[in-house]
Amino acid sequence: DTEVTQTPKHLVMGMTNKKSLKCEQHMGHRAMYWYKQKAKKPPELMFVYSYEKLSINESVPSRFSPECPNSSLLNLHLHALQPEDSALYLCASSQSGLQYFGPGTRLTVT
């Protein structure tokens, strides 16, 4: 089973709202990731957690705040987003270099 789950599937939020994206995996993978994907573009890495510690932050604006409560869960807290932040947000987990993606949250910022 290589399932990564994400909630919600769709999210519409205003620029003053605070919301959170959630990701879960039960494969015992040590690393979890957040990616952002715009239409017709490849995924762009945002954050990597390895053994529940933030190991990579790709210079992401502070309005995106990741959190890893435990080895199975990864959250992305959103605050004061801009319309250009509208995109598909993908979570992934990996073990031994193979990454598996969740279905994503399609975010629209109005």
Next chain:
Amino acid sequence: RKEVEQDPGPFNVPEGATVAFNCTYSNSASQSFFWYRQDCRKEPKLLMSVYSSGNEDGRFTAQLNRASQYISLLIRDSKLSDSATYLCVVAYNTDKLIFGTGTRLQVFP
């Protein structure tokens, strides 16, 4: 120069055709190589890892040429369900993947 380059296509091929995609990467320190497939409005799915010795999975064959920094994917006997975007992916370490822009394949009846 982009770190991972692919021909964006689209490649329009009839069912049953053989089609090949190529990809080049710029960093010779790259360690791992993959092909992912992504359907419209869906997440990328791992298709296969790529090794210097070449590897085959059914109708799909992937090859890596480290000297030329070149990766290929061959699809034989194309099916309608193969229509998707194929992403060439390179990793410098086990955590950071670099994605190519993808090659779009459309298989028609």
